[in-house]
Amino acid sequence: MRLRFPAEPRHRAWWPVLIAAVLALVLAGCLGSGSEGENGFPPGGATVSPFTGLPAEAGPVLAAKIDNVGPARPHTGLGAADICYVEQVEGGQTRILAVLSSQLPPKLGPIRSARESDIELLRQFGEPALAYSGAQSGLNPLIAAAPLYALPPGKAPDAYFRDSGRSAPHNLYLRPERLLGHAPEASEAADIGFRFGAAPTGGRQETEYTVRYPDSRFDFRWSPADKKWLVAMDGVAARTTDGGRITVSTVVVQRVAVRDSEFRDRWGSVSPFTETVGSGTALVLRDGKAYDARWSRDGERDGTTFTTPSGEPLNFAPGQIWVMLTGR
Template sequence: MTAGLYACSGSGPAPQPPPGGSVPPNPPGKGVSPFTGLPAASAPVLAVKIDNVRPARPHTGLGAADIVYVEQVEAGQTRLLAVYSSRLPATVGPVRSARESDLELLRQFGRPALAYSGEQSALRPLVDAAPLFPLTPGDARGAYFRSQDRPAPHNLYVRPERALAAAPEAGKAKDIGFRFGAAPPGGNRVDQHTVRYPATRFTFTWSATGERWLVAMDGTPTRTTDGGRATARTVVVQNVEVRPSRFRDRGGNVTPYTETVGSGTALVLRDGRSHAARWSRPAADGVTSFTTPGGEPLTFAPGQVWVVLTGR
């Protein structure tokens, strides 16, 4: 793994759009990330499954992600699936186990690497059959460590560069359907939007001075250990089918399955406004397109994107 291919984030600020509002044409061309619409070198894709119960917070390395997905898990809780390519932070975590839904969600990325703590034995055959590189602590030795500042199982962390060294053939960033550009016309002015799960809630508050959505979880501002306040340039609230799967956790709770293939409605938050949208992903290995009700591509603001997958 060549460190020069990546810009390590540490606690530094996220890359900003080019001066003057200049945005590369859609879809993003060479030298522009298809995940953020910002300048970036072509690099492998690493997804990391991140714990999100209260004892797991604050997170580490979240600000460097290109995309952050929010998924429902057992008992109405949520976990995050952070996707990295443009930048690799030194550390990401806490890392937790994968779910069946992750396999379908990641198909659109080609053959990415997936860092996670493990899976129940019945799920492993599905993981092995999926087009990805599984990177558990056993698969990527030396890439993981446990912190002493919080109790297990909320203290497992991964070093992304070391993890990717165990998956040298991981696929590079490719078009997954996101389009970036000037704000679409219309929409409704909104200062705050909340998405509720049975046991968790996410609130996104617009900051005009920072031109960002400030993230809060369960009423508390979301902060990271290495980058300050968690923010997003664009938030996509994607309404999907969430159904029971055939898997259960150790406590006997049924694992939800989040359907990300198909179509439905969405709400896109950018630049202090909300825009009604439609999403469509006809096949697992295809892209997810977001359009206006009239069928035009709905452009995102260049920068980190949060996709909140919530039940209809």
């Protein structure tokens, strides 16, 4: 913290006042004590990410649609994401919508196609950049009209490449830095309703938890050594090619309505639509405990708030957040 000293007057009566002020700052922990301030943010006005609660410079928001079937794993660059939303797609499988701002990996992927649900979900981020491989032809006009920078390979060819070591369509990767070069006015990270800090009272011990989709499964196991949740997908430990085992600070199981959309994939399967505007119940996993919660999002432009059953804000543990959007 910077202190600005006044010009020296003819007397030194201001020194006791200044010394008292400095001592008050020290006692309050504002001179780099490392203690948490309001909402778990670093004290003293340090810049933090509204997505993770960790120190970070303000940066543009990049969302990327990540493939998540067996041949697409292990992923690359996923550990750099601030938030990972898991969404249901055709056939009961899932894809990940990774949201990045605090840091950018050299490459990210594999990248796959967008869905109608992404438009509603991303509206709370202002006008982010969206990386995706393409979309169903009938969906393209909706994406084009949405308040986001839609950047598939055709619009940003230098930002994508194919990995010859993998088979298509699971081999398309993104260079995030280059993609953001095509969206210089993308919105910067801002408050989307998340709060960080000490855990609420109560909760129950929960060292293992499973989230099931019709044809996909995620297991979260609490690691006291890492002080994070270890992720497994379909019974296999989840890893990245560039960062090892995937670990998560907070897991949010957000129960939402999942209905049929008007769109189908190339094989005729109906694409599910995940409703993220409204309200409902949730379960928050942090620090080896589970907390019952409620979620609320009034409109597409609004963030999503999470509260305890009594209505108090429910703090997340600072770090990467996984939001499991599930109808179960």
